Amino acid sequence: MSSETSRMKFMCDSSRCIQCFACSVACAEAHDLPVGISRRKVVTLHEGVEGKEVSVSIACMHCSDPPCAKVCPVDCFYIREDGIVLHDKKKCIGCGYCLYACPFGAPQFPRDGAFGMRGVMDKCTMCAGGPEKTNSAEERRFYGQNRIAEGKVPICAAVCATNALLVGDAEDVSAIYRKRTSSRGKGE
Amino acid sequence: MKTIIVFIITILMLTSMAYAAESMIWGNMLIGNILSYGTKDSLNMGPLFTILQSQYFRNIFLVIVIGVPAVFLMHYLVLGARFFSHDGKKVYVFSLFNRLIHLLAAISFLVLIPTGLMMIFGVYFGGGPLVMTARHLHGLATALFFLAVIPMFFFWVADMLPTVDDIKWIAIFGGYLSRKQSEVPAGKFNAGQKMWFWIATLGGIVMIATGAAMYFQDFNLGIASAFGLSQIDLLRASAIVHNIMALLITALFITHVYMSLFAVKGAINSMITGYKEEQELKYLHSSFYRKLKAQNKI
Ligand code: HEM
Ligand code: SF4
Numbered sequence: 001m002s003s004e005t006s007r008m009k010f011m012c013d014s015s016r017c018i019q020c021f022a023c024s025v026a027c028a029e030a031h032d033l034p035v036g037i038s039r040r041k042v043v044t045l046h047e048g049v050e051g052k053e054v055s056v057s058i059a060c061m062h063c064s065d066p067p068c069a070k071v072c073p074v075d076c077f078y079i080r081e082d083g084i085v086l087h088d089k090k091k092c093i094g095c096g097y098c099l100y101a102c103p104f105g106a107p108q109f110p111r112d113g114a115f116g117m118r119g120v121m122d123k124c125t126m127c128a129g130g131p132e133k134t135n136s137a138e139e140r141r142f143y144g145q146n147r148i149a150e151g152k153v154p155i156c157a158a159v160c161a162t163n164a165l166l167v168g169d170a171e172d173v174s175a176i177y178r179k180r181t182s183s184r185g186k187g188e
Numbered sequence: 189m190k191t192i193i194v195f196i197i198t199i200l201m202l203t204s205m206a207y208a209a210e211s212m213i214w215g216n217m218l219i220g221n222i223l224s225y226g227t228k229d230s231l232n233m234g235p236l237f238t239i240l241q242s243q244y245f246r247n248i249f250l251v252i253v254i255g256v257p258a259v260f261l262m263h264y265l266v267l268g269a270r271f272f273s274h275d276g277k278k279v280y281v282f283s284l285f286n287r288l289i290h291l292l293a294a295i296s297f298l299v300l301i302p303t304g305l306m307m308i309f310g311v312y313f314g315g316g317p318l319v320m321t322a323r324h325l326h327g328l329a330t331a332l333f334f335l336a337v338i339p340m341f342f343f344w345v346a347d348m349l350p351t352v353d354d355i356k357w358i359a360i361f362g363g364y365l366s367r368k369q370s371e372v373p374a375g376k377f378n379a380g381q382k383m384w385f386w387i388a389t390l391g392g393i394v395m396i397a398t399g400a401a402m403y404f405q406d407f408n409l410g411i412a413s414a415f416g417l418s419q420i421d422l423l424r425a426s427a428i429v430h431n432i433m434a435l436l437i438t439a440l441f442i443t444h445v446y447m448s449l450f451a452v453k454g455a456i457n458s459m460i461t462g463y464k465e466e467q468e469l470k471y472l473h474s475s476f477y478r479k480l481k482a483q484n485k486i
Binding site: 070091097 | 213214215216218219221222225226234235237238241242246307308309310311313314315316319320322323324327402403405420423424427
C-alpha cells in the first residue's frame with residue numbers, strides 16, 4: 001500500500017504492550033546511547049490497579065508538521081522524504097527549545113560538557129541515522145545504526161514480542177490496527 | 189571564606205538531590221503531558237511557545253537591534269550631544285565599590301546580550317560549536333551578573349524610588365527632544381535611569397531564575413508545583429518570559445550605552461573616576477544639585 005507520499009509512523013498498541021522494556025533496552029544497546037539517555041521509554045499508568053493498568057512505549061513520533069523543527073534557532077532539523085524527522089548534531093547548540101515544543105518529550109540532552117553542561121540533543125532517528133554519509137563510522141557515532149538504509153525494521157519494533165509496537169507507512173500501520181480492533185473478541 | 193565554602197557545598201548538595209530524584213519530564217508524567225498538549229483545559233503552553241518562537245521572537249529582536257540604534261543615530265545627527273564644561277568643579281558621586289560593582293555588571297551585560305543574540309540569530313552563525321560556546325559563555329556570565337546584581341540593588345535602591353520629578357521628567361522626555369540647555373527635574377537619578385535600574389535588577393533576577401530553570405532543565409525543587417505547573421510547562425514559561433524580558437533589557441541597555449557614551453559627552457567618566465561635572469549635575473539632576481547646595485556639600 002506504500003505510495004510516493006507515504007509517511008513512516010510508529011504506533012504502540014497499548015492493549016498488547018506487556019511492559020517488558022525490550023524496545024527500550026534494544027534501542028539503547030543498538031545505538032550505544034550515552035548513560036541517562038533513552039530514546040524510547042515504556043511508561044505505565046495506574047500501576048497495580050487491576051483492569052486499569054496500561055503501558056505504552058513512547059519515542060519521537062516523527063510528526064507530520066514537527067513543532068521541534070519550527071522552533072529550532074539554528075534550523076538543525078530536516079525531514080526525509082519518507083517523513084522521518086532527523087537533526088544535524090553538528091549544527092545543534094543544545095538550547096532545549098525543541099523539547100519545549102515537542103508534545104511527546106522526545107528530545108533529550110546528555111550532560112557531557114564540562115561541569116555537566118548540556119550537550120547537543122539526542123532523539124529517536126527511527127533507526128535512520130543522520131546527515132553524515134550513510135553507514136559511515138561518523139554517522140554511527142553520532143546517531144547509532146542506520147537500519148533503514150540496510151532495509152531493516154527499526155530495532156524497537158523488530159524485538160517487540162507481542163507486536164504491540166508497529167512501524168511503517170502510516171496507512172499500513174493504521175490498517176493493521178483497524179483490523180486488530182475490529183476482529184477483537186471474534187475468536188480469530 | 190568558610191561560609192562561602194559551606195554555601196557552595198549546600199548548593200551542590202541541593203542540586204544533586206534535585207537531580208537524583210526521578211525525572212520530572214521523562215517519567216510517568218509524560219503521558220499526562222502528551223494528552224494535555226494543546227487541549228482546551230491545558231495552559232496551552234507548548235503551542236504558545238511554538239508560535240512565539242517560530243514566528244515572533246526573532247523578528248521582534250531584529251526590529252529592536254536595528255530600530256533602537258537607528259532612532260538614536262537620528263537623535264545624534266539631528267539634535268546632537270550635550271556638552272558640559274569639564275573645567276568647572278567636580279562632585280564625588282560614586283564610591284569605588286559602586287564603580288567596581290557597576291563594572292562587573294557592565295562586563296556581564298556585554299557578554300550576556302551579544303551571546304543571547306547569537307543564540308536567537310544562531311542560524312545566521314551556522315549553529316554548531318560557535319553558537320554552543322556562546323551559550324556556555326552566556327551561562328558563565330550569569331554567574332558574574334549574579335555577583336553584581338545584589339549589591340547593586342541595595343546600594344542604589346533608595347535613590348531609585350519614584351518621585352514627583354520623574355513624572356515631570358517623563359513629560360518632557362528628559363529634555364532630550366530640544367537643543368535648549370535647561371534645568372531638568374531629576375534627583376541623583378532621572379526617571380530614565382530609574383527605569384533601567386528596575387529592569388536591570390529585578391528584571392535581571394527574573395532572567396537569572398528563568399535562565400537557571402532552562403539550564404538545570406530536569407530538577408525537582410517544588411518550584412513548578414508551587415506555580416501549579418508541570419516541569420515542562422515551567423520550562424516553556426521560562427523560555428517565554430526570558431525572551432520577552434530580554435527584549436526589554438536589550439532595548440534599555442542600548443539606550444543606557446547611548447546616553448552615557450554619546451548623548452551626554454563625558455557622562456561615562458563619573459562611573460570611572462567617581463566624579464561628575466558640577467555643570468552636568470546642575471542641568472541634568474537639578475533637584476539633587478539643589479539638595480547638595482542646601483547641605484553645603486558643593
Ligand atoms: C540579566 C540578563 C540575563 C541572564 C542572567 C541570563 C541567563 C541565562 C541563562 C542562565 C540561560 C541558560 C543557559 C543554558 O541553558 O545553558 C539563558 C538562556 C538564554 N538566554 Fe539569557 N540571560 C540574560 C539575558 C539575555 C538576553 C539579553 C538575551 C537576548 C538578547 C538572552 C537570550 C537567551 C536565550 C535565547 C537563551 C536560550 C538558550 C538556552 O536556554 O540555552 N538572555 N540565559
Ligand atoms: S521530536 Fe517531538 S516534535 Fe519533533 S518530530 Fe519527534 S515527536 Fe514530533
